[in-house]
Amino acid sequence: MFRFLLGRLAVLIPTFIGVSIIAFSFIRLLPGDPVALLSGERVMSPERHAEISHQLGFDRHIVVQYLDYLWGVLHGDFGISIVTKKPVIDQFLELFPATVELSLCAIIFAVVVGIPAGVIAAIKRGSILDQLIMGTALVGFSMPIFWWGLLLIIVVSGILQWTPVSGRISLMFFFPSVTGFMLIDSLLSGQEGAFGSAFSHLILPTIVLGTIPLAVIARQTRSAMLEVLSEDYVRTARAKGLPTFRVVGIHALRNAMIPVVTTIGLQIGVMLAGAILTETIFSWPGIGKWMVDSVFRRDYAVIQGGLLIIAAVIMLVNLAVDLLYGLINPRIRH
C-alpha cells in the first residue's frame, strides 16, 4: 500500500511540472498583450509600455520567467494578479470554498438521483419507464449548460418565483465568513432564515451543475446493473426465493457499484469544468467565474495559477479515488 502511494506520488510530480509548462506557455500563445489591454483604446506611450512590462517582469526571457514562476510556486507564491494586484493564492483560497460547496451538492444530487434511476431502468429494462429514464439522461447529457441554466432561471425563478435568481444568499443576511461554506456559515451566524436562504440559492446551480454527472451516473449504473443481473449468483439468489429488493439491493447493486464509483471520481474533473459555466450564469463567486474573467483580461498570473491549483486538486482527488477503490473492492489490493 505504502509503495503504491509512493509510486503514485512519483508520477504526480512530473505531471504537475508538465501542467505548469502547459499552463504557462499556452496562455502566452494566445494573441493579446496584457500590458496594452490595460489601457484599451487609449494609446500607451512605448516608454510607459516598457516600464510596466518591466515592472511585471514580461521583458525577461520566457524561460527565465517560467523558472522564476516555478520557483515561486514551489514556495507557495503563485504570483500577483495583473488586474487586481492581489496575490493569486489569496484570491483562490477566498473563492474555492464556494466552488467546493456547489460541486459537493451537485455530486450528491447526481448520485442520489442518478443511481436509483439507473437501477430502476435496469430492472425495468425495455419498458417505457426505462426508455423514459434513458431518454431523459441522453437529453441531460447533451444539454448545453449555459442554455439549461438560463432556462431554469427564467422558468423557476422568473415565472414561478420559487427560487432566487442568483448569488449565494439573500443580501439581507450579512455575517463574516468562517468556513467559506455558506450552508455552514449561515447556521453558525444564528440569523433566522439565513440557512433557508443559502439552501434555496443552491438549488438551481446544483441542478444545472449536477445534470451531466447525473446522466452519466444513471447510464453507467444501468449498464453495470444489467451486467450483474445476468450473473449466475444473481440467478441463484433469485432461485433461493429471496425477495427482489434483497437481490437487487444487496447482491447486485454492491457489485455494480465498482465501475460507478470510478465514474463518480472521474466526474469531479468534469464538474470543475462545468462549474466555470454554472458559476458564470448564477453569479456564483467561485473559481470558475474568476478564471473566465481572467482569460478576458489576459491576467496571466491568475490563469496559470488557477489552472495549476485546479490540476493539483484533480490529481489529488483521483489519487483518493484510487485508494478508495481498494477499500470498496477487497479483491483489488494494491
Add this chain to the structure above:
Amino acid sequence: MKKLTTLFAATALATLMAGTAWSKTFVYCSEGSPEGFDPGLYTAGTTFDAAAHTVYNRLLEFKKGTTETEPGLAESWTISDDGLEYTFKLRPGVKFQTTEFFTPSRELNADDVIFSLERQWKSDNAWHGYVTGGSWEYFAGMGLPELLESIEKVDDMTVKIKLKRKEAPFLANLAMPFASIMSKEYADKLQAEGKMNQLNQMPLGTGPFSFVGYQQDAVIRYKAHPDYWGGKQKIDDLVFSITTDAAVRFQKLQAGECHLMPYPNAADVEAMKADPNLKVMEQAGLNVAYLAYNTTQAPFDKPEVRKALNKAINKQAIVDAVFQGQATPASNPIPPTMWSYDDTIADDTYEPEVAKKMLEDAGVKDLSMKVWAMPVARPYMLNARRAAELMQADFAKVGVKVEIVSYEWAEYLEKSKDKARDGAVILGWTGDNGDPDNFLDTLLGCDAVGGNNRAQWCNKEFDDLVTKAKEASDVAERTKLYQQAQAVFKKEAPWATLDHSLSIVPMRKNVEGFVQSPLGDFAFDGVDIVE
C-alpha cells in the same frame, strides 16, 4: 370575530412599526467586480462606480446629468491671469467617514489634497509604488506628469497648483475619478502599521457612502455617511450585487432582487419597457464610433473622395442591425450630450447615386480598399464585423470593392496607429472627462498622428482652433472655437462618423432620484426608494 379583527390590526400595526425601523437598502446589480478600491490605479468604469462615486469626492465634481463641472471639495477657485496658477479654497467642515477600521480625528484639509495627487505624480513618494505592478494610468494618460509644475499648501484650507503651460481641460481632469481625495491621516496610519495595501482594499473618504465590506466577486456593501457634507442620503444601505450576465441581471431586476441594473441586452429592452414594474431611462452615451480613413494615402487624401464615401454609407441600417435601434447615427465627432456640440451641422445624407457621381468627378475608378473591423464588442460598436459587412455592401453599390480585415484586439489597436496603414479603420472612443478637448484634440489633433489619430489627419485650421480652445479658460469662448472646429471636421471628413450608442438604464418603478450620467457613471447619491 371582533377579537380576530383586533388581532389583525395589532399585527398590522406591529409590522408597520417594524417596517419603519427597517433600514432602506438599495441594491444595484453591478456588471462586474471592481479591480480594487483605489481609483487612481485603474481605468475601468466598474471600478470607478464601486470606489470613486461612492466613497470619495473630488475637488470639482461633474454636475449631475451633465459634463459641466461644479465645486466639490473645493468651494471656489481662482485662475491667475496667465492661466498657469490655480488656487483652490477648500470647503470647511468636511468630515471623513468613521468606519469599523478607522476613526478620523480631523476634517479635510490641504494635506489630504496634496497627498492624493502627489502620490500619483512623484516617484519618490512612499505611496507611488505601494501596490506591486500598480501604475497611475489615468494620471499619466491625461498628461499630468508633464503638465504639473508644483502643488503647494498655501494654508490649511488653500492649495495652489501651478502648471507648466495653459490648459483649460485641467479643471475637468480634477473631477475625474483618479483625482479622488483620500484621507492622509488614514494613509499615515496604514503606513505606520505596515498595511499600505489596505488603502486599495478598504477605502475611506469624504463621499456619500462609507465602505462596509467586499466579498470577492459577490457583494459590496456600503452605508450612508451620516455626516456627509452634502447631507445624509435618503437610503441607509447601498449594496452592489455583482451579476456579470446581462440576462440574469434582468431576471433579478424583474424578481425585485435589485433596484437598478446597467448594460441590458439590446434584445431585452422592449420587454423591460413593457414590464409594469420597471421603468427605463435612456440617453446618448459619451461615445462615438467612426470609420477613420488613412488621409495620407491616395485617393483618401482628397476630402471629396472621403465625403463621397460617407454619402454611400447607410448609417441608419448599421444602427438598426448592430444596435437594434439602441444607438443614434452620429454626425459630429463629439456626442450630443457634450457641451459645445453643434446641432446645426447637417450630416451627410445617404445618397448612393450622388456618391457615385462624386467619385467619378474626383477621378476615382475601380477603387478597392480595406475596411478594418474590430474583433471585440465595445459600448460604441457592438459588432464591427456586421457593420463592416453592411459598409461593404453599401460601397459595392457605388463601385468600390471592400476587403474586410481584422486582428486580435491588442494587435488591432497597435497596427491601426501605423501612418502607412492600408485601409480605413472602425474604432471609437468613450469620453474620460466630459471635455470636448478629450475627443477633438485627443483623436484628431496633429500631435496624435501615429497614435490616437487613426485618420492620420493633420489639418492646420482644425488644429489651431482646438489648440486655441485648450488654452482659453472662458467656456463661452471655448464653445465657439469647438463649434468652428466641428464645422471644419465635417467639411474635411477625415472620418465617417458612425454612431453614438444609447446608454440604457432599467430600474424598478419605485426608484426615484437617479440621474443618468453622460459620462457613463453609476452614482447613487440622491437616490431614494418610494413605496
